[in-house]
Amino acid sequence: MSAFIQQLPALIGVVIGALGSYAAVVRSDRARFLRERTARWEERRLSVYSDYARSLKKTVALTYRVASHLGADPHPHPLPMAEAQPLLAEAAVAREPSGETLIMLGSKEAVEKARVWVAVVLEMERFVREGRREPEAWQTLLAQQRAAREGYYAAVRSDLELPPGHGARAPLPSVPVA
Template sequence: MSSFLQQLPALIGVVIGALGSYLAVVRGDRVRFRREQEARWDERRLAVYAEWAQALKRTVSVDYRVAAHLGNDPHPHPLSPQEAEPLLAEAQLARDPHGEKLIMLGSPTVVGKAQEWVVTVMEMERFLREGRRDPAAWRILLDRQRDGRDRYYAAVREDLALPPGHSGRLPLPAEM
Protein backbone atom coordinates (compact mmCIF):
# COMPACT_ATOMS: atom_id res chain seq x y z
CA MET A 1 0.00 0.00 0.00
CA SER A 2 2.82 2.33 0.77
CA SER A 3 4.07 2.04 -2.83
CA PHE A 4 0.63 3.02 -4.14
CA LEU A 5 0.54 6.07 -1.85
CA GLN A 6 3.96 7.11 -3.08
CA GLN A 7 2.80 6.94 -6.71
CA LEU A 8 -0.58 8.55 -6.04
CA PRO A 9 0.66 12.16 -6.53
CA ALA A 10 2.15 11.21 -9.90
CA LEU A 11 -1.07 9.46 -10.91
CA ILE A 12 -3.12 12.48 -9.85
CA GLY A 13 -0.76 14.70 -11.87
CA VAL A 14 -1.23 12.52 -14.96
CA VAL A 15 -5.03 12.63 -14.58
CA ILE A 16 -5.02 16.41 -14.08
CA GLY A 17 -2.67 16.84 -17.05
CA ALA A 18 -4.84 14.67 -19.28
CA LEU A 19 -7.97 16.52 -18.21
CA GLY A 20 -6.26 19.88 -18.78
CA SER A 21 -5.09 18.77 -22.24
CA TYR A 22 -8.58 17.58 -23.11
CA LEU A 23 -10.14 20.87 -21.98
CA ALA A 24 -7.52 22.88 -23.92
CA VAL A 25 -8.18 20.89 -27.11
CA VAL A 26 -11.96 21.23 -26.75
CA ARG A 27 -11.65 24.97 -26.14
CA GLY A 28 -9.27 25.36 -29.09
CA ASP A 29 -11.64 23.41 -31.34
CA ARG A 30 -14.55 25.62 -30.30
CA VAL A 31 -12.57 28.78 -30.96
CA ARG A 32 -11.38 27.47 -34.34
CA PHE A 33 -14.93 26.37 -35.28
CA ARG A 34 -16.34 29.78 -34.33
CA ARG A 35 -13.61 31.58 -36.29
CA GLU A 36 -14.17 29.38 -39.36
CA GLN A 37 -17.92 29.87 -39.10
CA GLU A 38 -17.50 33.65 -38.93
CA ALA A 39 -15.21 33.53 -41.96
CA ARG A 40 -17.80 31.52 -43.92
CA TRP A 41 -20.54 34.00 -43.03
CA ASP A 42 -18.29 36.92 -43.99
CA GLU A 43 -17.66 35.27 -47.36
CA ARG A 44 -21.37 34.66 -47.85
CA ARG A 45 -22.27 38.23 -46.88
CA LEU A 46 -19.63 39.59 -49.26
CA ALA A 47 -21.14 37.53 -52.08
CA VAL A 48 -24.67 38.76 -51.24
CA TYR A 49 -23.49 42.38 -51.02
CA ALA A 50 -21.71 42.13 -54.38
CA GLU A 51 -24.59 40.33 -56.13
CA TRP A 52 -27.09 42.94 -54.99
CA ALA A 53 -24.84 45.81 -56.09
CA GLN A 54 -24.28 44.21 -59.49
CA ALA A 55 -28.02 43.68 -59.94
CA LEU A 56 -28.74 47.32 -59.08
CA LYS A 57 -25.94 48.46 -61.34
CA ARG A 58 -27.67 46.73 -64.28
CA THR A 59 -30.62 49.05 -63.74
CA VAL A 60 -28.33 52.06 -63.49
CA SER A 61 -26.57 51.12 -66.73
CA VAL A 62 -29.87 50.98 -68.61
CA ASP A 63 -30.88 54.29 -67.02
CA TYR A 64 -27.67 55.91 -68.35
CA ARG A 65 -28.54 54.74 -71.85
CA VAL A 66 -32.11 56.06 -71.68
CA ALA A 67 -30.80 59.35 -70.31
CA ALA A 68 -28.46 59.54 -73.32
CA HIS A 69 -31.45 59.03 -75.64
CA LEU A 70 -33.17 61.97 -73.94
CA GLY A 71 -30.03 64.12 -74.21
CA ASN A 72 -29.25 64.10 -70.48
CA ASP A 73 -26.18 61.82 -70.43
CA PRO A 74 -23.13 61.38 -72.66
CA HIS A 75 -23.42 57.56 -72.73
CA PRO A 76 -22.25 56.37 -76.18
CA HIS A 77 -25.07 53.83 -76.63
CA PRO A 78 -28.46 55.57 -76.27
CA LEU A 79 -31.56 53.48 -75.79
CA SER A 80 -35.15 54.58 -76.21
CA PRO A 81 -37.49 54.21 -73.23
CA GLN A 82 -39.52 51.66 -75.19
CA GLU A 83 -36.45 49.52 -75.87
CA ALA A 84 -35.32 49.90 -72.28
CA GLU A 85 -38.61 48.83 -70.67
CA PRO A 86 -38.03 45.05 -70.96
CA LEU A 87 -34.41 45.46 -69.84
CA LEU A 88 -35.49 47.43 -66.78
CA ALA A 89 -38.18 44.87 -65.95
CA GLU A 90 -35.64 42.07 -66.27
CA ALA A 91 -33.14 43.94 -64.08
CA GLN A 92 -35.83 44.50 -61.44
CA LEU A 93 -36.82 40.83 -61.44
CA ALA A 94 -33.17 39.81 -61.12
CA ARG A 95 -32.58 42.31 -58.30
CA ASP A 96 -35.48 41.21 -56.07
CA PRO A 97 -34.04 37.84 -54.94
CA HIS A 98 -30.71 39.51 -54.19
CA GLY A 99 -32.54 42.11 -52.14
CA GLU A 100 -34.16 39.40 -50.04
CA LYS A 101 -30.77 37.77 -49.39
CA LEU A 102 -29.41 41.19 -48.48
CA ILE A 103 -32.17 41.74 -45.93
CA MET A 104 -31.59 38.28 -44.43
CA LEU A 105 -27.80 38.34 -44.19
CA GLY A 106 -26.85 42.01 -44.28
CA SER A 107 -26.09 44.18 -41.32
CA PRO A 108 -28.72 46.83 -40.55
CA THR A 109 -26.29 49.57 -41.60
CA VAL A 110 -25.56 47.96 -44.97
CA VAL A 111 -29.24 47.29 -45.63
CA GLY A 112 -30.04 50.92 -44.77
CA LYS A 113 -27.38 52.22 -47.18
CA ALA A 114 -28.65 49.82 -49.85
CA GLN A 115 -32.15 51.20 -49.42
CA GLU A 116 -30.89 54.78 -49.75
CA TRP A 117 -29.04 53.85 -52.95
CA VAL A 118 -32.02 52.06 -54.51
CA VAL A 119 -34.38 54.94 -53.68
CA THR A 120 -32.13 57.27 -55.65
CA VAL A 121 -32.09 54.82 -58.57
CA MET A 122 -35.89 54.73 -58.44
CA GLU A 123 -35.91 58.54 -58.61
CA MET A 124 -33.68 58.30 -61.69
CA GLU A 125 -36.15 55.91 -63.28
CA ARG A 126 -39.07 58.24 -62.51
CA PHE A 127 -37.12 61.15 -64.05
CA LEU A 128 -36.63 59.11 -67.21
CA ARG A 129 -40.22 57.78 -67.36
CA GLU A 130 -41.41 61.39 -67.29
CA GLY A 131 -39.27 61.99 -70.39
CA ARG A 132 -37.52 64.96 -68.82
CA ARG A 133 -34.78 66.64 -70.80
CA ASP A 134 -32.76 68.43 -68.14
CA PRO A 135 -29.04 67.53 -68.10
CA ALA A 136 -28.39 69.63 -64.97
CA ALA A 137 -31.11 67.86 -62.97
CA TRP A 138 -29.89 64.51 -64.34
CA ARG A 139 -26.35 65.27 -63.21
CA ILE A 140 -27.64 65.98 -59.68
CA LEU A 141 -29.41 62.62 -59.64
CA LEU A 142 -26.32 60.96 -61.05
CA ASP A 143 -24.16 62.47 -58.30
CA ARG A 144 -26.67 61.35 -55.64
CA GLN A 145 -26.66 57.83 -57.08
CA ARG A 146 -22.87 57.74 -57.02
CA ASP A 147 -22.80 59.06 -53.46
CA GLY A 148 -25.32 56.37 -52.49
CA ARG A 149 -23.15 53.71 -54.08
CA ASP A 150 -20.08 55.06 -52.26
CA ARG A 151 -21.92 54.99 -48.92
CA TYR A 152 -23.15 51.46 -49.58
CA TYR A 153 -19.64 50.21 -50.38
CA ALA A 154 -18.21 52.01 -47.34
CA ALA A 155 -20.81 50.30 -45.12
CA VAL A 156 -19.97 46.92 -46.69
CA ARG A 157 -16.26 47.46 -46.07
CA GLU A 158 -16.92 48.46 -42.47
CA ASP A 159 -19.21 45.48 -41.88
CA LEU A 160 -16.62 43.04 -43.24
CA ALA A 161 -13.66 44.85 -41.64
CA LEU A 162 -12.11 45.53 -45.04
CA PRO A 163 -9.73 48.40 -45.71
CA PRO A 164 -11.05 51.52 -47.45
CA GLY A 165 -11.32 51.16 -51.21
CA HIS A 166 -11.47 53.26 -54.32
CA SER A 167 -14.73 55.06 -55.03
CA GLY A 168 -14.76 53.79 -58.60
CA ARG A 169 -15.86 57.20 -59.87
CA LEU A 170 -14.89 58.09 -63.38
CA PRO A 171 -14.59 61.78 -64.11
CA LEU A 172 -17.59 63.09 -66.00
CA PRO A 173 -17.21 65.34 -69.01
CA ALA A 174 -17.59 69.01 -68.13
CA GLU A 175 -20.38 69.53 -70.66
CA MET A 176 -23.22 67.10 -71.14
Protein backbone atom coordinates in the same frame (compact mmCIF):
# COMPACT_ATOMS: atom_id res chain seq x y z
CA MET B 1 -0.76 -1.12 -0.66
CA SER B 2 2.18 1.14 0.12
CA ALA B 3 3.34 0.79 -3.51
CA PHE B 4 -0.02 2.18 -4.68
CA ILE B 5 0.29 5.14 -2.28
CA GLN B 6 3.82 5.79 -3.52
CA GLN B 7 2.60 5.89 -7.15
CA LEU B 8 -0.54 7.90 -6.34
CA PRO B 9 1.12 11.33 -6.87
CA ALA B 10 2.34 10.19 -10.30
CA LEU B 11 -1.11 8.85 -11.16
CA ILE B 12 -2.74 12.11 -10.06
CA GLY B 13 -0.21 14.01 -12.19
CA VAL B 14 -1.09 11.88 -15.25
CA VAL B 15 -4.83 12.44 -14.69
CA ILE B 16 -4.33 16.21 -14.27
CA GLY B 17 -2.15 16.31 -17.39
CA ALA B 18 -4.73 14.37 -19.40
CA LEU B 19 -7.55 16.66 -18.24
CA GLY B 20 -5.45 19.73 -19.04
CA SER B 21 -4.60 18.38 -22.48
CA TYR B 22 -8.27 17.60 -23.14
CA ALA B 23 -9.32 21.10 -22.02
CA ALA B 24 -6.68 22.70 -24.28
CA VAL B 25 -7.81 20.65 -27.31
CA VAL B 26 -11.48 21.46 -26.67
CA ARG B 27 -10.73 25.15 -26.29
CA SER B 28 -8.59 25.17 -29.43
CA ASP B 29 -11.27 23.36 -31.44
CA ARG B 30 -13.93 25.77 -30.20
CA ALA B 31 -11.82 28.79 -31.17
CA ARG B 32 -11.15 27.31 -34.62
CA PHE B 33 -14.87 26.57 -35.09
CA LEU B 34 -15.79 30.16 -34.16
CA ARG B 35 -13.15 31.57 -36.54
CA GLU B 36 -14.35 29.37 -39.39
CA ARG B 37 -18.00 30.23 -38.74
CA THR B 38 -17.19 33.94 -38.68
CA ALA B 39 -15.27 33.61 -41.96
CA ARG B 40 -18.18 31.74 -43.60
CA TRP B 41 -20.67 34.42 -42.58
CA GLU B 42 -18.36 37.21 -43.74
CA GLU B 43 -18.02 35.49 -47.12
CA ARG B 44 -21.80 35.07 -47.32
CA ARG B 45 -22.44 38.72 -46.41
CA LEU B 46 -19.87 39.87 -48.97
CA SER B 47 -21.68 37.79 -51.59
CA VAL B 48 -25.06 39.27 -50.58
CA TYR B 49 -23.70 42.82 -50.66
CA SER B 50 -22.09 42.24 -54.06
CA ASP B 51 -25.20 40.65 -55.55
CA TYR B 52 -27.34 43.57 -54.45
CA ALA B 53 -24.90 46.14 -55.83
CA ARG B 54 -24.72 44.25 -59.12
CA SER B 55 -28.51 44.13 -59.40
CA LEU B 56 -28.77 47.89 -58.84
CA LYS B 57 -25.97 48.62 -61.28
CA LYS B 58 -27.93 46.84 -64.04
CA THR B 59 -30.74 49.36 -63.63
CA VAL B 60 -28.26 52.24 -63.40
CA ALA B 61 -26.52 51.18 -66.63
CA LEU B 62 -29.85 50.90 -68.46
CA THR B 63 -30.97 54.33 -67.27
CA TYR B 64 -27.67 55.82 -68.50
CA ARG B 65 -28.32 54.36 -71.93
CA VAL B 66 -31.94 55.55 -72.10
CA ALA B 67 -30.93 59.00 -70.85
CA SER B 68 -28.36 59.05 -73.63
CA HIS B 69 -31.08 58.27 -76.16
CA LEU B 70 -33.05 61.20 -74.70
CA GLY B 71 -30.01 63.49 -75.00
CA ALA B 72 -29.49 63.89 -71.24
CA ASP B 73 -26.38 61.69 -70.89
CA PRO B 74 -23.23 61.27 -73.00
CA HIS B 75 -23.28 57.44 -72.76
CA PRO B 76 -21.86 56.02 -76.03
CA HIS B 77 -24.56 53.34 -76.43
CA PRO B 78 -28.02 54.96 -76.44
CA LEU B 79 -31.04 52.74 -75.98
CA PRO B 80 -34.64 53.65 -76.79
CA MET B 81 -37.12 53.25 -73.95
CA ALA B 82 -39.14 50.72 -75.94
CA GLU B 83 -36.13 48.38 -75.99
CA ALA B 84 -35.15 49.18 -72.41
CA GLN B 85 -38.53 48.46 -70.80
CA PRO B 86 -38.24 44.65 -70.74
CA LEU B 87 -34.63 44.94 -69.56
CA LEU B 88 -35.64 47.32 -66.75
CA ALA B 89 -38.43 44.95 -65.72
CA GLU B 90 -36.00 42.05 -65.72
CA ALA B 91 -33.53 44.04 -63.60
CA ALA B 92 -36.28 44.91 -61.11
CA VAL B 93 -37.36 41.27 -60.82
CA ALA B 94 -33.75 40.18 -60.31
CA ARG B 95 -33.25 42.86 -57.64
CA GLU B 96 -36.06 41.58 -55.39
CA PRO B 97 -34.43 38.34 -54.12
CA SER B 98 -31.07 40.01 -53.54
CA GLY B 99 -32.83 42.80 -51.64
CA GLU B 100 -34.61 40.32 -49.40
CA THR B 101 -31.37 38.47 -48.70
CA LEU B 102 -29.70 41.79 -47.92
CA ILE B 103 -32.42 42.60 -45.38
CA MET B 104 -31.91 39.19 -43.76
CA LEU B 105 -28.11 39.12 -43.58
CA GLY B 106 -26.92 42.71 -43.94
CA SER B 107 -26.04 45.06 -41.14
CA LYS B 108 -28.61 47.67 -40.18
CA GLU B 109 -26.43 50.46 -41.56
CA ALA B 110 -25.84 48.67 -44.87
CA VAL B 111 -29.56 48.02 -45.30
CA GLU B 112 -30.36 51.68 -44.59
CA LYS B 113 -27.75 52.85 -47.09
CA ALA B 114 -29.05 50.33 -49.65
CA ARG B 115 -32.53 51.85 -49.29
CA VAL B 116 -31.13 55.32 -49.95
CA TRP B 117 -29.30 54.04 -53.03
CA VAL B 118 -32.30 52.18 -54.45
CA ALA B 119 -34.53 55.24 -53.91
CA VAL B 120 -32.21 57.33 -56.09
CA VAL B 121 -32.00 54.55 -58.70
CA LEU B 122 -35.80 54.38 -58.84
CA GLU B 123 -35.87 58.15 -59.30
CA MET B 124 -33.44 57.77 -62.22
CA GLU B 125 -35.72 55.13 -63.71
CA ARG B 126 -38.74 57.42 -63.31
CA PHE B 127 -36.78 60.22 -65.03
CA VAL B 128 -36.16 58.12 -68.15
CA ARG B 129 -39.64 56.55 -68.17
CA GLU B 130 -41.12 60.05 -68.24
CA GLY B 131 -38.92 60.82 -71.25
CA ARG B 132 -37.37 63.89 -69.65
CA ARG B 133 -34.67 65.66 -71.62
CA GLU B 134 -33.06 67.78 -68.89
CA PRO B 135 -29.28 67.25 -68.74
CA GLU B 136 -28.90 69.40 -65.60
CA ALA B 137 -31.54 67.45 -63.68
CA TRP B 138 -29.98 64.20 -64.90
CA GLN B 139 -26.54 65.29 -63.68
CA THR B 140 -28.06 66.04 -60.27
CA LEU B 141 -29.52 62.53 -60.16
CA LEU B 142 -26.15 61.07 -61.17
CA ALA B 143 -24.41 62.93 -58.35
CA GLN B 144 -27.04 61.68 -55.88
CA GLN B 145 -26.66 58.11 -57.16
CA ARG B 146 -22.88 58.23 -56.82
CA ALA B 147 -23.12 59.60 -53.28
CA ALA B 148 -25.69 56.96 -52.32
CA ARG B 149 -23.54 54.20 -53.83
CA GLU B 150 -20.50 55.47 -51.92
CA GLY B 151 -22.57 55.47 -48.71
CA TYR B 152 -23.62 51.87 -49.33
CA TYR B 153 -20.07 50.75 -50.07
CA ALA B 154 -18.79 52.54 -46.96
CA ALA B 155 -21.39 50.75 -44.81
CA VAL B 156 -20.48 47.41 -46.39
CA ARG B 157 -16.78 47.98 -45.85
CA SER B 158 -17.44 48.95 -42.24
CA ASP B 159 -19.56 45.85 -41.63
CA LEU B 160 -16.92 43.57 -43.14
CA GLU B 161 -14.16 45.46 -41.29
CA LEU B 162 -12.36 46.37 -44.50
CA PRO B 163 -10.23 49.48 -44.87
CA PRO B 164 -12.26 52.56 -45.87
CA GLY B 165 -12.56 54.01 -49.34
CA HIS B 166 -12.77 52.75 -52.86
CA GLY B 167 -10.93 53.60 -56.04
CA ALA B 168 -13.92 54.44 -58.24
CA ARG B 169 -13.07 58.14 -58.15
CA ALA B 170 -9.33 57.71 -58.54
CA PRO B 171 -7.98 59.33 -61.69
CA LEU B 172 -7.28 56.91 -64.51
CA PRO B 173 -3.68 56.56 -65.63
CA SER B 174 -2.88 58.47 -68.76
CA VAL B 175 -2.55 56.50 -71.97
CA PRO B 176 0.46 57.44 -74.08
CA VAL B 177 -0.52 58.68 -77.51
CA ALA B 178 1.50 57.08 -80.28
